[in-house]
Amino acid sequence: MSLLKAGKLGLLRVLEATGVSDRLARSAWRQDRLLILCYHGIARFDEGEWDGLYIPSAMFRRRMELLAESGCHVLPLGEALQRLNNHTLPERAVAITFDDGFVDFYQVALPVLESFGFPVTLYLTTYYVDYNRPVFDPMCSYLLWKGRDKGVLNWPGMFGSPVTLDKEGRSQAARAIKGIALERDLSGRQKDALLAELASKLGVDYEELCQRRVLHLVNPEEAADMGARGVDLELHTHRHREYRGQARMWGELEDNRQRLATFSPREPRHFCYTGGVHLPQFPGYLRDFGLLSATTCEPGLCTTSSNPFLLPRLVDTVGLSDLEFRAWLAGTGQLLPTRPYRQTEGQLLEDADPAD
Numbered sequence: 001m002s003l004l005k006a007g008k009l010g011l012l013r014v015l016e017a018t019g020v021s022d023r024l025a026r027s028a029w030r031q032d033r034l035l036i037l038c039y040h041g042i043a044r045f046d047e048g049e050w051d052g053l054y055i056p057s058a059m060f061r062r063r064m065e066l067l068a069e070s071g072c073h074v075l076p077l078g079e080a081l082q083r084l085n086n087h088t089l090p091e092r093a094v095a096i097t098f099d100d101g102f103v104d105f106y107q108v109a110l111p112v113l114e115s116f117g118f119p120v121t122l123y124l125t126t127y128y129v130d131y132n133r134p135v136f137d138p139m140c141s142y143l144l145w146k147g148r149d150k151g152v153l154n155w156p157g158m159f160g161s162p163v164t165l166d167k168e169g170r171s172q173a174a175r176a177i178k179g180i181a182l183e184r185d186l187s188g189r190q191k192d193a194l195l196a197e198l199a200s201k202l203g204v205d206y207e208e209l210c211q212r213r214v215l216h217l218v219n220p221e222e223a224a225d226m227g228a229r230g231v232d233l234e235l236h237t238h239r240h241r242e243y244r245g246q247a248r249m250w251g252e253l254e255d256n257r258q259r260l261a262t263f264s265p266r267e268p269r270h271f272c273y274t275g276g277v278h279l280p281q282f283p284g285y286l287r288d289f290g291l292l293s294a295t296t297c298e299p300g301l302c303t304t305s306s307n308p309f310l311l312p313r314l315v316d317t318v319g320l321s322d323l324e325f326r327a328w329l330a331g332t333g334q335l336l337p338t339r340p341y342r343q344t345e346g347q348l349l350e351d352a353d354p355a356d
């Protein structure tokens with residue numbers, strides 16, 4: 001643990017023990033602020049060892065218990081933002097969001113949320129809902145991690161020389177494979193075949209992973225079931241891609257919106273940047289598309305002066321202790337320095353077409 005982190009935890013402990021956190025939690029200052037929580041996935045197998053964004057199910061349940069024990073008011077995102085602007089938020093207001101729509105949300109997180117009666121927003125990217133095979137970018141990294149004990153990857157068709165499967169080598173290999181898929185403009189099926197080839201080179205049973213639906217999004221039936229159960233399905237682009245130019249960005253949003261319309265009668269009005277990536281022109285694109293808000297992955301509490309298209313969110317990970325989580329609910333977490341969000345590798349920001 002770094003000195004800074006140790007010092008921060010020590011200070012949070014003092015703030016909690018002396019009742020400062022509790023007073024802040026009940027203050028007018030906190031009541032005029034909204035905490036938006038961000039989750040990506042709940043580990044069903046070993047995903048948590050591979051990526052800290054996958055949290056164990058017991059930890060997720062504990063987080064929800066902390067929300068209930070701390071007297072937080074969990075609101076639907078749209079209502080929370082409206083009440084933020086009207087200065088009518090209840091005490092310790094929180095909104096819960098999930099990104100992407102992996103099957104673990106449907107199988108594990110949603111029943112937990114329902115048991116607490118907490119509303120939730122799911123920013124659902126829809127391409128891999130229809131083509132229900134592993135999501136290419138994360139599966140590429142996951143396979144390299146799964147095969148790491150092999151030590152070296154020999155794939156002459158892809159790499160000029162053998163690739164060492166240490167952390168650095170895996171990261172470079174994943175970047176190279178994703179780059180080639182993009183450059184060759186491979187279809188979903190071609191990318192799936194590429195994953196199968198990578199798995200075989202690594203000695204990993206790809207079809208067995210597919211049977212367990214590792215790194216799969218929900219399928220159309222599950223998405224429709226979520227819509228019927230009141231999950232707020234919102235926009236996250238169809239192909240998990242963002243474009244510099246307005247026309248292609250709007251195309252992504254429109255494709256996403258049309259797919260979401262088949263799962264839920266509610267019109268989506270909120271957006272979440274893919275991988276937290278945003279350019280200065282994006283808030284304008286989103287507003288002109290008719291949306292009401294967009295969330296980033298930059299930690300913070302929302303205030304009335306927050307740009308509605310650049311709303312901060314707290315990304316909850318295995319690296320965040322219960323103490324820090326409680327501090328964020330109270331508001332003290334915001335007062336201490338935080339590390340800026342590291343944009344997830346592979347959340348590619350495509351270059352614009354020359355026509356854009």
Ligand SMILES: [Zn+2]
Pocket residue numbers: 099100236240273274275
């Ligand atoms: Zn995403």
